Amino acid sequence: MGEVYLASLVGELGFEKRLVIKTILPEHSAKPKFVEMFATEARTAVSLTHGNVVPIYELGRADDTLYIVMGFVDGPSLARMLAAYRGRSEPAPVGLVLHITRQVLTGLAYAHTEEAGRPAVVHRDISPSNVLVDRSGQVRILDFGIAVHAHVASGVHGGSAGYMAPEQARAELADPSADVFSTACMVYELITLERAFPKGGVWTAPDMSALPTELAEVLSAALSLDAKDRPADAIAFLNALGPALVKHAGAITDTKLAAHLRELFPDGWHRKEDSGVEPLTPVTNVEPKTYATRLTGVDAAPAVVPASPAVLATPVAVEPRRRGLGLALLAGLGLLTAGFVVLLPSGPTDVAPPVPAAARVVTATAATSTTPPPAPEAVPPLAAAPTPHAAGDQPGRPAPPPETPAVWLTLNTTPTDAHVTLDGVQLTGSSPYRIPIPAHGEAPVRVHKLGYVDQLLSVQAGQPAGTQTIGLRREPPKGKGKLRVLSTAVSWAEVSVNGKRRGTTPMRPLELPAGTHRLVVRCVPDVCPSPRTLLDKTITIRAGETTQVNAR
Secondary structure (H helix, E strand, O other): OEEEEEEEEEOHHHOEEEEEEEEEOHHHOOOHHHHHHHHHHHHHHHOOOOOOEOOEEEEEEEOOEEEEEEEOOOOOEHHHHHHHHHHHOOOOOHHHHHHHHHHHHHHHHHHHOOEOOEOOEEOOOOOHHHEEEOOOOOEEEOOOOOOEEOOEEOOOOOOEOOOOOHHHHOOOEEOOHHHHHHHHHHHHHHHHOOOOOOOOOOOOOOOOOOOOHHHHHHHHHHOOOOHHHOOOOHHHHHHHOHHHHHHHHOOOOHHHHHHHHHHHOOOOOOOHHHOOEOOOOOOOOOOOOOOEOOOOOOOEEEOOOOOOHHHHOOOOOOOHHHHHHHHHHHHHOOOOOOOEEEOOOOOOOOOOOOOOHHHEOOOOOOEEOOOOOOOEEEOOOOOOOOOOOOOOOOOOOOOOOOOOOOEEEEEEEEOOOOEEEEOOEEOOOOOOEEEEEOOOOEEEEEEEOOOEOOEEEEEEOOOOOEEEEEEOOEOOOOOEEEEEEEOOOOOOOEEEEOOEEEEEOOOOOEEEEOEEEEEEEEEOOOOOOOOEEEEEEEEEEOOOOEEEEEOO
16 A cells, blocks of 8 residues: 655764655555545554654655655564564574563553543554564564554454454454454464464464463463453553563563574575565465455455465565655655655566565565555355365375365344354354354354344254344443543534533543433534534443543
């Protein structure tokens, strides 16, 4: 979707500072969705001033091109480190993994904590590609492009498949425990070299036998499919890891992590043939559709272009139009004290296949994606077994026998966005669902949705294929909850609930009966030159909970 430039801020008397310029490609700059995501990343990250977060210095426009200026991290991502570990067939040392985790959680704890003038933020895309380790051993979190305010229903499917929590994949309430889930997925993968959840949209408990005892129990809780059973936020997760940190990482420092990087990458992590594009190393027993799909629905994933890591690392050609864009950037950076020198390749080379956004690194030198993202590939609601390779695909390994076609039950639900769990595993997608009829015995099915009464049924062997419809009835609301209204764009915005004026922002949380309410937030004439409505929506208040809404 964009270009990432490695740049130099050049000043007087030999002063020079390396920075990164991130832009939107011209063909996407007219699309409000991409522009808003781009601007949201800058607005969110610039408010997070922390040593474990990549800093943002500027959001600007050069001609028709939006750009972000951010700090340059001279070091590999955890994705590149994982590729190195897999190349050695050696997992990362537990102590170093916990030291990295401690820094990630420290940065997330800062983001998860509300401060004056800044709400709590949920990253929502913690993955190995978005965590960098610089040469000094400091860990930095990157890419707040889909971050949202905590405890706010985002309504947007986003995240990296294989790392995002189930409720995040369903676009439900954004909760800090979702970042806990993603961090725990990374910890598990670094120690075992296996994905905790290798199939996108299928969540089954991973094997904890390879983990130290004092870590296995804490990680099991952090990987719980129910957000209520996880540590509530990064601080709680960090506290739960205390005994394991003391035992395994008590003597680990940034200096030791830096020395480990030099040992892991004896020739350095910058290779000329990479041209800034991170190679995609094949992962054993992982389907190739489990990388980031933040801009697609949860029932689809981008197609993968089969290629070896050497091919994916081919330098990307820079068209003359892109060179002109780089020069335009130089003219547009007037807010900074000196000019940028954008480092461009000396000449065009072969064009690499499209690489997922999550696989790119911010240390790229004009890493350009000139091809639109691949078309989504449909994913069946119930993940099937991996497609067998032909005998010739893997020498010495015979092809497995063909599978017997399944008999399916088509299940319609009302409402259509109700969730279906088959034998304890939640299915992806939405109504209608396809339920496989077992060859023997029976399989329990639960249809559920927040605010509705669950319905149970059983699919039994020998049952003929057909269609069945289940309607859920609403659960009567009980008790009271609280509503908190924020307005980051306008101070003193007027808040009305169910047609009654209740005050102006900033305001204390309102106590309301559980159920649905009409919320309207307006910018009144005393504040805005012309009155306008910032928010007009129906909200749901749950008993004993605080619902937070941000009017922009």
